[in-house]
Amino acid sequence: MLFMVEMTVNIPHDMPAEVAADIKAREKQYSQDLQRAGKWPHIWRVVGQYRNVSIFDVQDNEELHNLLSGLPLFPYMDIQVTALCRHPSAI
Structure with a gap:
């Protein structure tokens, strides 16, 4: 399954630079x-x-969820997910 995933990162301004x-x-x-x-x-x-705007190619919703939640920046992200399918006019 293909998904378009839009991720906005919001690192806290008071996070130490080395962290x-x-x-x-x-x-x-x-x-x-x-x-x-x-x-x-x-x-x-x-x-x-x-x-960023990304395309993921995964087996199902659960796999996508697991991959996204495994991102080290996940706690600092706003994420929007859109399921995609092939357009009938695509060549």
Whole structure:
């Protein structure tokens, strides 16, 4: 199943810089592992924001939920999920 996932990151301003840097490093590794595994085939940055639009290719809602909740930045994210299906006019 394909899902469009919009993630906005809201790291607290009072979080120590070294803590934020550690979380971001773990986030990068986790997301790149999912990309290599084919679960996260597309990710785009939204210009001027700490936000991305991504496409996930997973078995079902539960797998998506588990992958998203495993993101190290998950506690600091606002996430919107949209299920996708192939458009009949697509070639």
